[in-house]
Amino acid sequence: MATVRLSFSPAPVHVRTARLVGVAVARRAGVAEELLDEVRLAIGEACTRAVALHNQYRIPDLVMVEMSDSDSYMVRVIDRAPIEASIGLTKLPPDELAAESLTDEALTTGVGFALLAGFVDDLQVRPVDEGAGTEVRMVWPVHRR
Amino acid sequence: MELSLTTRTVGEHTVLDVGGEVDVYTAPRLRERLVELVDGGSRHVVVDLARVDFLDSTGLGVLVGALKRLRAANGTFGLVCAKEPLLKIFRITALDQVFPIYSSVEAAISTSSGERDDNPPTA
Secondary structure (H helix, E strand, O other): OEEEEEEEOOOHHHHHHHHHHHHHHHHHHOOOHHHHHHHHHHHHHHHHHHHHHHHHOOOOOOEEEEEEEOOEEEEEEEOOOOHHHHOOOOOOOHHHHOOOOOOHHHHHHHHHHHHHHHHOOEEEEEEOOOOOOEEEEEEEEOOOO | OOOEEEEEEEOOEEEEEEEEEEOOOOHHHHHHHHHHHHHOOOOEEEEEEEEEEEEOHHHHHHHHHHHHHHHHOOOEEEEEOOOHHHHHHHHHOOHHHOOOEEOOHHHHHHHHHHOOOOOOOOO
């Protein structure tokens, strides 16, 4: 099993780096070529969410991304925001998406979660084992090498 | 790939050609340009996503913001997108039911010129 870990300051500019690394490791792990766009998008969404939460709660800690492959390709994106920040994550119904009352933040959060749920068959969002924070765990199949 | 933004005028439409990656880092520049266009008097805006190779939820949020801003100003807003990976993003988020999405700039312009109401496009 190979593991690659990446930690970055919670700034938008670094999300692209995390996407690039995540896709490079996925390719090497044997994730099918046709899934790589989805891997890129999902890692980006999970990291964007983590950066937004750190900024919202003024948490300077690093966002952690861990990529590992064994029987499958697993990516964990870990933030340090209070767990209640993740309560209410839900996919928005179409008639609410362009509602005037919906804030930009709520729209982006809802759409981001819809993308994660839509593109990742094996997705878990759960509290970290120790301290504050949430782990977004995404798993993709790999070809046997 | 860096974000690129180019504006051109076709009749009474303003076409914004977007290229590269629209994400949490670059989306504020797209938002700024769209706000400038509306504040500058553009009322019929078409955003061409043909050269976009990455679009995330932040970018989608910016596009929804532009749609709302133009609706409030009695304007029209359309997207041009024929790439299946991007179309899938609109379908998964149900935003394909919110945006008029066309397969070409010509289709966007001709449809919104003839229909200044909320009729959905066929593309």
